[in-house]
Amino acid sequence: MTxxxxxxxxxxxxxxxxxxxxDEILMSRVVQGDHEAFSLLVHRHTPRMYALARRISGLSxxxxxxxxxxFLRVWVNAGTWSPQKGTFAVWLGRIVVNLxxxxxxxxxxxxxxxxxxxxxxxxxxxxxxxQQQQAEQVALAIEELPMRQRTALVLCYYEGFSNAEAAExxxxxxxxxxALLVRARQxxxxxxxxxxxx
Amino acid sequence: xxxxxxxxxxxxxxxxxxxWPKKQHGIWRRLAGSTHCQAERTxxxxxxxMLDLWQVEAxxxxxxxxxxxxxxxxxxxxxxxxxxxADIVVWPFASYxxxxxxxxxxxxxxxxxxxxxxxxxxTSEDWLNTAALxxxxxxxxxx
Numbered sequence: 268m269t270x271x272x273x274x275x276x277x278x279x280x281x282x283x284x285x286x287x288x289x290d291e292i293l294m295s296r297v298v299q300g301d302h303e304a305f306s307l308l309v310h311r312h313t314p315r316m317y318a319l320a321r322r323i324s325g326l327s328x329x330x331x332x333x334x335x336x337x338f339l340r341v342w343v344n345a346g347t348w349s350p351q352k353g354t355f356a357v358w359l360g361r362i363v364v365n366l367x368x369x370x371x372x373x374x375x376x377x378x379x380x381x382x383x384x385x386x387x388x389x390x391x392x393x394x395x396x397x398q399q400q401q402a403e404q405v406a407l408a409i410e411e412l413p414m415r416q417r418t419a420l421v422l423c424y425y426e427g428f429s430n431a432e433a434a435e436x437x438x439x440x441x442x443x444x445x446a447l448l449v450r451a452r453q454x455x456x457x458x459x460x461x462x463x464x465x
Numbered sequence: 466x467x468x469x470x471x472x473x474x475x476x477x478x479x480x481x482x483x484x485w486p487k488k489q490h491g492i493w494r495r496l497a498g499s500t501h502c503q504a505e506r507t508x509x510x511x512x513x514x515m516l517d518l519w520q521v522e523a524x525x526x527x528x529x530x531x532x533x534x535x536x537x538x539x540x541x542x543x544x545x546x547x548x549x550x551a552d553i554v555v556w557p558f559a560s561y562x563x564x565x566x567x568x569x570x571x572x573x574x575x576x577x578x579x580x581x582x583x584x585x586x587x588t589s590e591d592w593l594n595t596a597a598l599x600x601x602x603x604x605x606x607x608x
Contacts (some may be wrong), residue, residue: 286487298544300541302537305533305536305537306533309529309533309536310529313524313528313529313532314524315497317523317524317528318521318524321521321522322519322521324553325519327522328512330524331524331525331528332526334528335528335532335535336533336534338532338536338540339535339536341536342536342537342539342540342541343536343539343540343542344542345542346541346542382538391607396520398518401515401518402518402519402520405515405516405518405519409516409519423478423484424478424479424484425516425527427477427484428488430477430478430486430489442597445473445477448478449473449476449477450475452476452477452479452512453476454510455512455516456508456516459512459515462515462573463511463512463515
């Protein structure tokens with residue numbers, strides 16, 4: 268079974284807790300103004316956080332801006348971070364999700380250029396086109412979900428956050444998060460029923 | 466009970482047990498493969514296949530560099546109290562102390578007022594003593 272890129276990278280990270288421990292050590296150096304530690308953190312978390320912002324916001328240009336804004340906040344407000352606030356990934360995830368929500372509340376962002384295609388063309392054009400259409404329908408169905416349901420699904424299903432971490436990011440209980448996930452999957456099952464049957 | 470929870474997990478996290486909670490992961494994985502929840506698993510697998518179709522592109526190569534370049538040009542905010550080293554003692558439950566101090570002050574004021582009122586109360590009650598008014602009574606009495 269294929270999974271989201273974020274989920275797979277998360278699986279690799281979880282082979283040892285060393286990665287998360289290094290994050291906290293790096294962050295303590297960032298608090299002291301260490302440029303190299305900040306660069307390492309940015310390179311390490313950009314792919315996953317970009318995917319998170321991209322899936323919630325829906326646009327690549329907007330995701331780039333959100334990620335940029337999030338890391339600028341991390342650098343400027345590094346002094347407010349402490350290990351008691353949870354892991355760095357959860358803290359950063361919360362910043363990214365909050366920025367996505369803020370942008371959703373504001374007027375819909377209009378990109379300057381055309382959006383990049385979701386999937387690049389392959390040899391078997393017909394099959395590829397069909398798959399691309401299906402992927403677009405899935406993306407549309409997810410985009411139509413209420414914000415909290417969509418965010419919960421993206422965090423847990425696509426980006427590999429545990430239910431406890433996702434609950435912390437959304438500032439809700441684990442039970443409430445599970446309820447959001449159940450409702451999200453039920454809604455998607457109904458909306459994607461014609462595709463699922465084929 | 467356990468199978469009810471198992472069916473619920475399919476609804477919450479999908480068919481891939483790697484997404485399930487880590488607690489008692491081995492037990493759930495074995496149970497998920499049993500025939501008891503065949504329908505739920507099949508249903509979850511179908512939806513998972515659909516969800517997996519939605520892939521997003523990797524971030525542009527220049528993005529991380531651009532972020533680093535822009536961020537490092539900005540000054541950092543000073544370190545807050547929460548980031549102080551461990552050897553500096555910070556009072557526990559710091560947010561409660563103003564309330565406790567206010568309550569203590571109010572209690573002290575109450576005690577002082579009570580004590581003051583009690584010590585002066587005797588004189589005022591003496592003033593109201595009708596026996597002390599008896600000379601005045603003569604002025605108002607009908608002769």
